Amino acid sequence: MKLVIADDHAVVRTGFSMILNYQEDMEVVATAADGIEAYQMVAKHKPDILIMDLSMPPGESGLIATGKISEDFKDTKILILTMFDDEEYLFHVLRNGAKGYILKNAPDEELIHAVRTIYKGEMYIDSKVTSSLVNELVNPTNQDEFKAKDPFKVLSQRELEILPLIAKGYGNKDIAEKLFVSVKTIEAHKSRIMEKLNLKSRPELVEYALKKKLLDF
Structure with a gap:
């Protein structure tokens, strides 16, 4: 093989x-x-x-x-x-x-x-x-509850790429250049991430990313 x-x-x-x-x-x-x-x-x-x-x-x-x-x-x-x-x-x-x-x-x-x-x-x-x-x-017992707490179900693939970069302190322009997209696209993704995860600030996002081990990669 x-x-x-x-x-x-x-x-x-x-x-x-x-x-x-x-x-x-x-x-x-x-x-x-x-x-x-x-x-x-x-x-x-x-x-x-x-x-x-x-x-x-x-x-x-x-x-x-x-x-x-x-x-x-x-x-x-x-x-x-x-x-x-x-x-x-x-x-x-x-x-x-x-x-x-x-x-x-x-x-x-x-x-x-x-x-x-x-x-x-x-x-x-x-x-x-x-x-x-x-x-x-x-045999999942409660899919709705699991989905609500699971970032890998709530967020899109692109959002999973962007969230750790935001948490690490990269600015919108830096992330846009890294992922070859526009700054407006990053701003839109960032807003959706915060809304989906019910987060209000960058410190909350960093804490969330650490808790979910999203900063490990």
Whole structure:
């Protein structure tokens, strides 16, 4: 099977490549440092598996890229690699096309098993993620309540890109240049973000972004 590894740390990409290339049935054909490069490598190599880190600053995060890649390259199965066993991350990435979710501190054997599992078309969830979270994913008890508190359901993909930049202190012009859009577009997105999340000020937005781990990427 052909694999692409996306992680912003070169040592992680190198280490994982060595582990996976050692397997007779696996070959790492490319690596990427952020979500944009991951998309490009998937488009170029059409891998069977993409191992995607969620948090890849300063480029596009794996969280944002997962939805784009799963939509455009349906034959590539995505295994999410993360430090977080958080239900909001789990729900979002699985509902947006990822086929697996594994923690970075998992043993090498578990990573290999996860890759082979999703290659066969099965779902893989790290054993450290509690069964209650998986049960809630499969049999949600209160979708309205969950959606109301989940920024990944309330906000659009573009708004999820803009919110962390606002929280980090970037001005509207800086964000507009970074995302290649107009200042008015950023102002409109900012207003919608504040309205959707019921926030009144930048300090509230920063506090919200920290609480939801949105500043990690």
